[in-house]
Amino acid sequence: MTTASDRTACAQDPQSAGAALRTHRLLGPLAPALTPWLLSRRWFPHDDGCGHDLRPVACSVLHEEDGLALVHAIVEDRQAAGRSRRWQLLVGVSRVPPQAADAQVFGRAEQGAWHGWSLYDATADPRLMTALVRRTLQPRGGEPRLTMAEDFGDDALDGLAPRALLADQSNTNVVFGDRFMFKLIRSPQEGVQPETEILSALTRLPGPNTPRLAGWLHTADGGARPTVLGVLTEFLPNDGDAWRLALTQADRFTLHARSLGVAVATLHTRLAEALGSSPATAGQIRDQTAAMGERLRAALAEVPELAPYESRLTALHKDYGRCAGAAAGDVQRIHGDLHLGQILHTPDGWRFIDFEGEPARPLAERARPEHPLRDVAGMFRSFDYAAAQVLASGPPADAARARTWCAVNQREFARGYTAAGGIDPGLHPVAMRAFEADKAVYEALYEARHRPEWLPIPLAAIERALSGS
Ligand SMILES: Nc1ncnc2c1ncn2[C@@H]1O[C@H](COP(=O)(O)OP(=O)(O)O)[C@@H](O)[C@H]1O
Numbered sequence: 001m002t003t004a005s006d007r008t009a010c011a012q013d014p015q016s017a018g019a020a021l022r023t024h025r026l027l028g029p030l031a032p033a034l035t036p037w038l039l040s041r042r043w044f045p046h047d048d049g050c051g052h053d054l055r056p057v058a059c060s061v062l063h064e065e066d067g068l069a070l071v072h073a074i075v076e077d078r079q080a081a082g083r084s085r086r087w088q089l090l091v092g093v094s095r096v097p098p099q100a101a102d103a104q105v106f107g108r109a110e111q112g113a114w115h116g117w118s119l120y121d122a123t124a125d126p127r128l129m130t131a132l133v134r135r136t137l138q139p140r141g142g143e144p145r146l147t148m149a150e151d152f153g154d155d156a157l158d159g160l161a162p163r164a165l166l167a168d169q170s171n172t173n174v175v176f177g178d179r180f181m182f183k184l185i186r187s188p189q190e191g192v193q194p195e196t197e198i199l200s201a202l203t204r205l206p207g208p209n210t211p212r213l214a215g216w217l218h219t220a221d222g223g224a225r226p227t228v229l230g231v232l233t234e235f236l237p238n239d240g241d242a243w244r245l246a247l248t249q250a251d252r253f254t255l256h257a258r259s260l261g262v263a264v265a266t267l268h269t270r271l272a273e274a275l276g277s278s279p280a281t282a283g284q285i286r287d288q289t290a291a292m293g294e295r296l297r298a299a300l301a302e303v304p305e306l307a308p309y310e311s312r313l314t315a316l317h318k319d320y321g322r323c324a325g326a327a328a329g330d331v332q333r334i335h336g337d338l339h340l341g342q343i344l345h346t347p348d349g350w351r352f353i354d355f356e357g358e359p360a361r362p363l364a365e366r367a368r369p370e371h372p373l374r375d376v377a378g379m380f381r382s383f384d385y386a387a388a389q390v391l392a393s394g395p396p397a398d399a400a401r402a403r404t405w406c407a408v409n410q411r412e413f414a415r416g417y418t419a420a421g422g423i424d425p426g427l428h429p430v431a432m433r434a435f436e437a438d439k440a441v442y443e444a445l446y447e448a449r450h451r452p453e454w455l456p457i458p459l460a461a462i463e464r465a466l467s468g469s
């Protein structure tokens, strides 16, 4: 972590010089341990060889009692290519090593009042998650603030034991007593957050197929525009998500695939009802085509393996721009990052979670109305990923069997989607190829940053989309 220019970095933020100095003083002693720890997190991008330049943006102590403190921090990661992203941390600082089984100490404070104390991810410590809720619910508790949604009182979380989910994905999730799920957004951005916006709109409709929004953690009103830092939803008891079912019940997944298609069409109808839909304008199609090009250029800068596909992808974007005019259909709010892992199998049927869109995209972009077939393309890509996994885990390695599995389940999904009122993806082959290729470009960037060993999956999909197979 860079510390020399901390004061400057903080001063550029809309916080006072005093706050900047406090941030610097608080985070300075923790800084040396933070970078290696961040680099080991699934949600933090792998080192792309250009290094990371981490600067503190804001920091506060949310709790301190009996040799145990909870530090909330926002740091900015500036990369050589001029990209920068903010990251949210909850750090436990403890005089004695923490007792919680999953609270792994990643370093020690190097100076100051906490010199020598253990540092660890506070989301793994139930005491600190309880402290977070207590403190952030207080009307005069300062930043951040937890606001409960209508229908949920400030006492809704009282007495519920917090437990962090071990599967660290784009964010970190903590379950409160199997009643609520709290998602700590790891890379928060200023502005309207799609998950709180969409869930609160859907929550108002009868017969929900999403969890109800119970609250949100956010910066206080003092800033220019609030930033949502965490989302609290009702916990939905489930026996796993559709990804797990696809892997464990691969041989009889087609029935699930069809009912998933029905569920996604229903979700799209509900989203249109709650947040509107309108025919795509020529300007929107131009913007969509331009955005695909921009995403490709950004991905090329980090993933050289995409270079052989650049000109053909650009041609596909143009083809989309040409044919979309005639048959674009309506645009509306969609899920935006739909895949098998976002659909829970519950006793009441499929339930959709995680409406934040693709976490690396700017918030404004994620809120744009899009063609619903983009979500269908996301699901098609997910069947392809599952096929790659089924193939990898099953003897013998049989690429043809995986391709057939993928095609059959995509077909069944499309049948269910169309039967329940969704647009038939088969009638929009160019749009589907463009959307799948665009998603695979996003995935290539995601895999290069987080799981480089999975990069061949989206690359092979791009090749197939371009060759029309
Ligand atoms: N409301 C919920 N009820 C039950 N489990 C949930 C709920 N929300 C999320 N989960 C679980 O937490 C995991 C991660 O949630 P998700 O919102 O997808 O986070 P991320 O953005 O990190 O991917 C999901 O795969 C699911 O197992």
Ligand SMILES: O=P(O)(O)O[C@H]1O[C@H](CO)[C@@H](O[C@H]2O[C@H](CO)[C@@H](O)[C@H](O)[C@H]2O)[C@H](O)[C@H]1O
Pocket (backbone or CB within 6 Å): 169, 170, 171, 243, 337, 338, 339, 340, 341, 342, 354, 358, 359, 378, 381, 382, 383, 385, 386, 443, 446
């Ligand atoms: O963590 P999120 O759910 O917000 O989404 C990110 O991570 C996903 C992986 O966990 C990633 O999805 C990709 O891998 C899935 C298999 O693990 C596959 O089913 C999806 O089709 C594929 O896109 C998602 O793209 C990313 O935003």
